[in-house]
Amino acid sequence: MRAAVIGGGRVRFVPDYKDPRPRPGEVLVRIKLAGICGTDLELLRGYKGFSGVTGHEFVGVAQSGKYAGRRVVGEINVGCGECEFCRAGVREHCLRREVIGLTRDGAMAELVAMPEENLHPVPDEVPDEAAVFTEPLAAALRVLESARVRPRDRVVVLGAGRLGQLVARVLALTGCRLTVIDRNDWKLGLLRGLGAELRSSAEGIENAADMVVECTGRPEGLKTALRLVKPMGTVVLKSTTAEGAEVDPSLVVKEVGVVGSRCGPFEPAISLLRRGLVRVDDLISSIYPLERVEEAFEEASRSMKVLLRV
């Protein structure tokens, strides 16, 4: 099959990659659209030493099983099915898990194999170009599961990139007092209309936020977050790639809670997309054919969401 394969510091189109072989309980999904995420760009730089078919944001058509012939999106964590976390329904924390497009072949290809239980059907009202945002939107929704947001809270989102955009849009639905900080005016501009305060700098709002959501992925993001958060407030870290971030003593002095937040719930994400409560069409920078994956990655490193049509 045709596939986009990562390895040795580059991504390339492979016209004759081996077809995936579904294991018991797994089905094949024929991919329609796949999205390039910040994590894909990190994989390119060697994150996790992964080589294989990249891609974990997709919409496609199930080839067999109970969703055969229907459009589906899919959760990316594949659990062992036996451990305490799998038994509790939290396969994203299975310690023996595989992750689609991160530790096993992913969605930037004609076909991907994954457990049927990971799939969610896409309602007809949701076009492919919106459905492909289900996975990152679910990750944004995870913020609301990671910590409590109260309508009177002042919440600051650091970074208006791909993830920050979705996090800000989800937070805006809570009625909280929202501030988004990014040095890039164009990115901030995409959030006009949310009713949020848009700032190019964190200066002057120290100790003011009940919650800060770190979406920059830069090590200094945690330091900024700890400066902006109120005593006894919460910092939500969304980026796995912010290695080397140092814990400030103010974490203890201010008794701040710092909580990691990763993958989120698909059904609520699909529901928000179906009801048009979170707009995503304005986040699409380009759509490339799979064959031009190298160009697509190149553009993704300096734009918003880039999609691949398979």
Next chain:
Amino acid sequence: MRAAVIGGGRVRFVPDYKDPRPRPGEVLVRIKLAGICGTDLELLRGYKGFSGVTGHEFVGVAQSGKYAGRRVVGEINVGCGECEFCRAGVREHCLRREVIGLTRDGAMAELVAMPEENLHPVPDEVPDEAAVFTEPLAAALRVLESARVRPRDRVVVLGAGRLGQLVARVLALTGCRLTVIDRNDWKLGLLRGLGAELRSSAEGIENAADMVVECTGRPEGLKTALRLVKPMGTVVLKSTTAEGAEVDPSLVVKEVGVVGSRCGPFEPAISLLRRGLVRVDDLISSIYPLERVEEAFEEASRSMKVLLRV
């Protein structure tokens, strides 16, 4: 008055230090016993650039006001009385606060001045040698306010030093499955009888703890805690001095909550001491007269609790 004064990298006895002058709302307390805490040792090394009378753990006799003539202990944060935190009764987070023995003259002296509202009378059943532990015991109790401990939880305390001892003793009261880790056998030995698992190493219990309480004060403590905690578990940081601790990506991958925990509630601490539910007498290494404060600090750096009799 006689006082122990910190400054220029050393602590020394001063026979004729200026008497404190109470401000409106403040009273004088004549100190009976004061304790040397890890923070005092840090102040000696230059932490916060403080110079003046050190000491924030004490029991003494109020010289005026509603507790005149009675034995008292005192909370160490002095708020502005006007900000959002002071109005909410959380003066320990007043952004303009002073702290007794850390930013203004403290308790290793004949007299200390502090707000009457910071004082708590000591019941007759509690001897001076136990009452002087009220402040650190309150800090240990703060762990139970910082995060929820459930009786079935496995809780790991890293470090069996002065603070770890009290944290472990408080946690043992919850019925949780408690593990304490320290390389020092003698320190661990003081916890025999708690029903806790005592270990000299963190090896072999990775991903096993619902909660880890970091009491070592060393930068690598956070890394160990993030290794031992379960996915979605909690790490409580008790040490302000662990500067340079790096955030591991596992904080996000495992969606761990890291929460800072500082000063705690005095009344519950006094109650536990009064009812004998937390033993502290075995933690006293020595009692020195104030005049021998240099020796006392020297011993404190390599033993458990050292007290000064004023």
